[in-house]
Amino acid sequence: MRTVLFICTGNTCRSPLAEGIARQALLTGAIDGVEPDLFVASAGVHAQDGMPISEESRAALARRGIEIDGSSTGLTAEMVNRADLVLGMTDSHVQAARMIAPDSNTPIERLDPDGDIADPIGQSQDVYDRVASRIEALIPGRLQEFLAASKS
Secondary structure, eight states, rough: OOOEEEEEEESSHHHHHHHHHHHHHHHHHHHHHHHHHEEEEEEEEEEEEEOOHHHHHHHHHHTTTOOOOOOBBBHHHHHHHHHSEESSSHHHHHHHHHHSSTTTOOOEESSTTTTTOOOOSSSSHHHHHHHHHHHHHHHHHHHHHHHHHHOO
């Protein structure tokens, strides 16, 4: 089974949003050409294990009919090495993952190739909703690119 790992800083806002949105899209068949058994997970480059997902992220997901359980997990070299693709929210997340797993052959890239996805922590629900919408717009294309590249 292929694995895509989404990463952010604390694994309480952006990466859980990405994980929940990707999982829902896979379950509903919303991404053309992407098999539903693709495994998605999330972690944080500076996460404290066991922290709850932010209420704002949970609310942004709920507005999309998505429920997510779980708590924050710190990124490890083993997680990077087991993944088939790691997608960070910012360039600094990509660099941190490469430092955590310097010998990894796993592709580690930004979710948005055109720029960083800013951290919404401490901001309004509207900001979280906009971040969720941006992530939601990016995920189908990124997963399709990944699977097309891995077939060739």
